[in-house]
Amino acid sequence: FKKNKMEYNPVVFEKLEEVNAAVTVPLLAFLAAGDHLLIVDSVYHPTRHFADTMLKRLGVEVEYYAPHIGAGIASLIKPNTKVVFTESPGSNTYEVQDIPAIAKAAHAANAIVMMDNTWATPLYFKPLDHGVDISIHAATKYPAGHSDVLLGTVSANETYWKQLYxxxxxxxxxxxxxxxxxxLRGLRTMGVRLEHHRQSALDIAGWLETQPGVAQVLHPALESHPDHALWKRDFCGSSGIFSIVLDGGGQKAQHAFLDALKIFGLGYSWGGYESLAVPVFLGDRTVAKGSYAGPLIRLQIGLEDVEDLKADILRGLAAAAAAG
Known part of the structure; x- marks a missing residue:
């Protein structure tokens, strides 16, 4: 798409998304008709779409839970609960889940815990060490690193490996x-690339907190984030993607921000070398809609010069203010 010709329509984006086989394979491998599936409400949208369409058609009962539920998930577990699906931080809004507490409650009821660990990668969070049974990662993102591959990986502990395979x-x-x-080529440079993404994103996220027109920065590695303490307890690093909340203005301001960008491209994938920005829509959520001061925009901070990226963001903020 050419940026200025693009329609910011969530239906269009939905049709463009690839449902990651790394998500669908373990769900299909462990769920059967009559089973109950608990999924965090801040999950990656294609995972939700797969659960709400194919899994429901196959007779699986799907229920969404709030990302901050922690040990309280025990109250939602039923005799037929087979899988608890987690993602931390959550897609687009970056809520951090208490994975060890959720895993303890799930295992007490003999439920399997799955986690989409794409944001942190195994370098910054090791799910199996925190009680997760099956860890999912989009290798399209940081492992590949060049925005030219569609691939996913799934890892399992000894108990569930055979059935997964x-x-x-x-x-x-x-x-x-x-x-x-x-x-494989991307993995050879992943460590140094991810560290650059981490540093640049933290620099820009902290700077954005001081900018007029930005109501909130949703990045769990910032001390201002409500889940920062939990993130600091379990994670050893952060990646290059986070969201900002504009200070009012609605969708018109959101679109104006995106149209004004010159360095940031528009694209729903991330984890590659280039910086990307997309509008965030939360209309499909049921229990984690949140209350925000304005529209949300997700930023993937690439490997470009930080000062150049800040100048580009300022163009966006100026356009959003004028539109609002």
């Missing part, structure tokens, strides 16, 4: 050798 084989998944090679 059997499900993977039965579903006929097969990654192309060239894609595998490109991710």
């Amino acid at each position: 059997e499900g993977f084989c039965m579903l006929g998944c097969c990654s192309g050798p060239d894609d595998i090679y490109q991710v």
Whole structure:
């Protein structure tokens, strides 16, 4: 799409999204008709779409829970609860879940805990060490790192590995050798790239907190974030993606911000070398809608010069203020 011709329509974005097989394979491998599935309400949208369509058609009972529920998830677990699906921080709004507490409650009821760990990567959070049974990661993002591969990975503990592997084989998944090679190549530089993303994003996120026109910065590594203490307890680093809340203005200001950008591209993937920005829509959520002062915009901070990116963001903020 050319930026100035793009329609900011969530339906269009939904059709463009790839549902990650790394999410669908473990869900299909462990769930059956009559099972109950608990999913965090701040989950990656294609995961929600898959659960609300195919899983429900297959007879799975799907229920969404608030990301801050922690040990309280025990109150939602039923005799037929088979899987608790987590994602921390949550997509677009970056709520941090108390994964050890959730895992303890789930395991007490013999439920399997799955986690989408794409944001932190295994470098900054190790799910299996915190009680997760199955860890999911979009290798499209930081492991590949060059915005040219669609690939996912799934890891499991000893208890569930065999069933996961059997499900993977039965579903006929097969990654192309060239894609595998490109991710292997990306892994060789992932550590240094991710550290650069981390530092640049933290620099820009902290700076944004001081800028007029920004009501809030949603980045768990900032001390201002309501879940910062929990993030600091469990994580050893942060990645390059976070969201900002504009200080009012509505969708018109949101679109004006995006149209004014020159360095940031518009794109829903992230984790590559380039900076990206997209509008955030929360209309599909049921219990984690939040209360925000204005529209949300997600920023992926790439490998470009930080001062250049700040200048680009200032163009966006000026345009948003004029539109609002």
